[in-house]
Amino acid sequence: MTAALDFTPSPGAAPLPRMVLAQAGAEVRSVLRNGEQLLLTLIIPILVLVGFSAVPLLEVPGRRVDFVAPGVLALAIMSTAFTGQAIGTGFERRYGVLKRLGATPLSRTGLMLAKTLAVIAVEVLQIAVIAAVALGMGWRPQGNPLWAALLVLAGTAAFSGLALLMAGTLRAEATLAAANLVYLVLLGLGGVVVPLTSFPHGLRTVVELLPITALTGGLREVLAHGSGLPVRDLLVLLAWAALTLGLASRVFRWE
Amino acid sequence: MTVPKLVSMDSPAVALTDLVKRYGRTVAIDGLTLSAGRGEVTAVLGPNGAGKTSTVEICEGFRRADAGTVRVLGLDPARHARELRPRVGVMLQSGGVPPAARAGEWLRLVSRFHARPLDPPALLDRLGLTDHARTPYRRLSGGQQQRLSLAAAVIGRPDLVFLDEPTAGLDPQARHACWEIVRELRAQGVSTVLTTHHMDEAEKLADKVVIIDRGTVVSQGSPRSLTGAERQLRFRARPGLDLDELLNALPAGSTAKESPSGHYVIEGHVGPELLGTVTAWCAAEGVTADDLSVERRTLEDVFLELTGRELR
Numbered sequence: 001m002t003a004a005l006d007f008t009p010s011p012g013a014a015p016l017p018r019m020v021l022a023q024a025g026a027e028v029r030s031v032l033r034n035g036e037q038l039l040l041t042l043i044i045p046i047l048v049l050v051g052f053s054a055v056p057l058l059e060v061p062g063r064r065v066d067f068v069a070p071g072v073l074a075l076a077i078m079s080t081a082f083t084g085q086a087i088g089t090g091f092e093r094r095y096g097v098l099k100r101l102g103a104t105p106l107s108r109t110g111l112m113l114a115k116t117l118a119v120i121a122v123e124v125l126q127i128a129v130i131a132a133v134a135l136g137m138g139w140r141p142q143g144n145p146l147w148a149a150l151l152v153l154a155g156t157a158a159f160s161g162l163a164l165l166m167a168g169t170l171r172a173e174a175t176l177a178a179a180n181l182v183y184l185v186l187l188g189l190g191g192v193v194v195p196l197t198s199f200p201h202g203l204r205t206v207v208e209l210l211p212i213t214a215l216t217g218g219l220r221e222v223l224a225h226g227s228g229l230p231v232r233d234l235l236v237l238l239a240w241a242a243l244t245l246g247l248a249s250r251v252f253r254w255e
Numbered sequence: 256m257t258v259p260k261l262v263s264m265d266s267p268a269v270a271l272t273d274l275v276k277r278y279g280r281t282v283a284i285d286g287l288t289l290s291a292g293r294g295e296v297t298a299v300l301g302p303n304g305a306g307k308t309s310t311v312e313i314c315e316g317f318r319r320a321d322a323g324t325v326r327v328l329g330l331d332p333a334r335h336a337r338e339l340r341p342r343v344g345v346m347l348q349s350g351g352v353p354p355a356a357r358a359g360e361w362l363r364l365v366s367r368f369h370a371r372p373l374d375p376p377a378l379l380d381r382l383g384l385t386d387h388a389r390t391p392y393r394r395l396s397g398g399q400q401q402r403l404s405l406a407a408a409v410i411g412r413p414d415l416v417f418l419d420e421p422t423a424g425l426d427p428q429a430r431h432a433c434w435e436i437v438r439e440l441r442a443q444g445v446s447t448v449l450t451t452h453h454m455d456e457a458e459k460l461a462d463k464v465v466i467i468d469r470g471t472v473v474s475q476g477s478p479r480s481l482t483g484a485e486r487q488l489r490f491r492a493r494p495g496l497d498l499d500e501l502l503n504a505l506p507a508g509s510t511a512k513e514s515p516s517g518h519y520v521i522e523g524h525v526g527p528e529l530l531g532t533v534t535a536w537c538a539a540e541g542v543t544a545d546d547l548s549v550e551r552r553t554l555e556d557v558f559l560e561l562t563g564r565e566l567r
Contacts, residue, residue: 005373005381007443010412011342012370022367092353103315104368105341105411141507243344255317 013105021115023106027035028121030088037084040183041126045076046133052193053137060195060223069134070219071192076126077152078212081119081159083183088173089167091116099255108254119156127152148219150229154237155215161244162211168252186212190205191220211240265330268415268446269295269314274323274364276470283309285470286321291463296437296447298461300554302564306470307450308348311417315345315481316450328414330361344413346404348420352392358403362410369411378406383432398429405433409440416440418449422456434460451522454554458482466558473561482552486525488533490544491518501536505529525549 011018049072052058053065054088060067090193101111131139162182166175188194189214196204207213218233269291271519276284276360284306291297299307312318313325316332316339325332345538360377366372369457373441374395379385382402387395401421416438422430437447437460451457458478465475474481501521502511509523521533530549537544558564 004439005377006413007373007409007440007445009342009414009445010371011444012411012413013341014368014370019368022364026356026360026364029360030353032353094352095352096347096350097353098409100345100347101315102317103340103343103345103347104365106368107337107340 001252004146015234016110019106020110020117023101023111023196024117024121027088027115027118029230031080031084031118031122037088040079040131041076041122045079045126045130048072048075048193049130049133050137053134057195061197063138065134065137065139065142066141066224067195067220068193069130069139070223071216072130072134073127073152073213073223074190074191074216074219075187076130077123077155077215078159078186079183080122080126081156082163084122085115085119086163086166086179087176089164090172090179091245093147093167093255094172094251096126096255102254116160119160123152123156128153134163135181141223143222144228147222149221149227150236151215151218151237154234154241155211158215158237158240158244160210161241161246161248164248165244165250168248168254191216209236211237214240266293267291267480269297269448270324270326271310271314272324272550274310274313274315274325275321276306276318277321283470284313286323287467287471288323289313289465289467289472289475291446291448291465293446294413294441294444295414295462296449296460297463297465298457299448299450299467300452300457300558301453301467305467307467308419309470311419311448311450315343315417316340319547325519327453334452338444340413341411344408344411344416346408346416346418346421349400351404351409353402354393355391357389358384358395358399359460361392361403362406365407366410372410373412375410378410382406383438397424398426401515402429402492403426405436409436409445413422413445415448416445418447420450422451422453425472428538430561454491454558458554464554466554468558468562468564474557478554481557482554486522486549486551488521488525488530488547489551490533490537490547492519492537492542492544494538504532504536 031041049068052068056064090097166178170178189207190210192212196213199207207229212231214236218230221227221230221233267290271287274284274287275282287306287310299310303305309318313320316336319333327339328342332339338454339559358377361532362375362379366375368519376385379388382405382422384399384402384406387399392400392403401424405418405421408418422433427432437449438445463475464478464481466473494513496513496519498511498513502509505511505521506524506529509521509529511521513519521529523529533543
């Protein structure tokens with residue numbers, strides 16, 4: 001064994017920003033290092049973007065890439081904030097990581113801030129890559145980017161709430177299965193690539209209240225049609241966020 | 256660097272009074288009272304299921320007691336978690352680390368949560384993990400995982416560490432390395448509470464041993480006070496020797512018993528005189544005392560006497 005270490009007690013918590021940044025950095029690294037996560041967050045959205053923009057698989061209004069790109073952005077947000085976060089947090093709970101972190105000076109609020117920051121950082125990366133590919137395919141985004149950013153943030157909150165609700169209550173394996181299932185169902189129903197106009201009227205009314213539909217619809221309103229802030233879609237997302245985050249904060253089990 | 260203490264050094268590291276914890280209809284902790292002194296090593300010893308982990312997890316703030324009072328460094332972990340978290344280092348019995356996290360990265364992350372942490376590479380080195388700094392947690396051996404958890408418990412330079420079964424599943428060399436760290440912590444003023452079901456661990460390391468069984472303390476004190484100053488004389492011989500006759504020859508207050516058959520134990524003031532009396536008596540009886548030995552009672556003996564059961 002080597003030199004003696006100075007174990008003399010000198011306890012103290014690091015400043016909150018340092019703790020949060022350290023934890024957020026660790027979370028981003030774990031996403032970027034995880035093959036399945038990358039598949040979900042980047043590769044699938046880009047395949048959908050390229051595939052549906054290039055090949056006339058479905059009848060869509062307007063230019064193909066202008067219709068598909070906002071949907072793929074919404075899909076990417078959902079994959080990170082919901083699917084990735086639900087599975088990641090579910091397994092952190094299962095492996096006792098949440099419990100162990102609970103015994104460090106990083107508070108639960110700090111941990112949630114770090115997770116939010118990590119999700120947003122990954123989303124920024126996704127948006128940059130997807131936007132670059134879409135622009136390369138002739139995408140011509142319209143509208144005010146601020147409205148798009150606002151929708152992305154509200155969507156992130158709604159999907160995070162849903163993710164934490166699942167991860168904090170179900171077994172890790174159940175979360176894994178359910179998160180993937182919900183991802184696929186929402187991908188099909190949410191107007192990501194299939195226009196809502198092709199659904200029967202009754203189904204459409206229900207589907208329009210889903211968070212993915214609101215995010216896709218809102219982003220498409222702004223980016224494809226140059227509309228002002230889509231208030232209805234934003235309200236749907238905020239309602240989901242309030243409901244799921246409120247519920248998650250009550251029922252979340254840390255171990 | 257010295258840091259002003261928020262709480263006086265007088266309060267014990269841990270003070271539990273009449274603690275009760277139930278899981279459904281199972282009573283895991285049943286009116287447990289114990290204290291652990293500042294700067295001391297306290298070993299909570301007991302068989303599996305005795306309530307050791309539940310007790311420690313209540314002190315760590317992971318669980319709430321159903322009744323009784325809990326004070327850790329003078330504070331209530333349920334109410335003062337924020338003050339306590341930087342001051343208390345925790346080693347869980349297992350897990351707690353993301354399987355894909357690399358050993359060095361995990362330790363660095365935990366170090367970033369503290370104001371004046373130890374240097375992560377130096378600590379890794381001290382625990383013999385330098386070669387595994389880039390190894391994901393899931394690919395470390397059980398012993399390496401334990402050592403990483405120990406490192407994470409001490410890296411923030413806490414006042415008090417809780418080590419839940421720190422040497423479970425370790426090979427003898429790794430156990431000794433762990434003991435060495437605990438001794439070093441003690442030498443530098445850190446209080447340690449550890450759980451174990453290894454008697455030798457408690458005997459060698461602890462200033463104080465708390466024996467618990469079925470959720471309650473059956474005895475506590477220094478290893479020496481528990482095992483007693485008294486020594487025992489043990490030998491093997493043919494079964495059925497007449498011990499009453501022997502007792503007459505021994506000093507008053509001595510005891511002699513045959514348990515199990517053919518194994519004899521003499522307790523009392525075991526000195527040269529007693530030894531001489533016993534061997535002379537054996538010679539007179541025409542028996543050869545095999546494996547004659549003088550030894551102290553072990554904690555194992557104490558546990559057996561208190562509960563009528565083996566520790567493991």
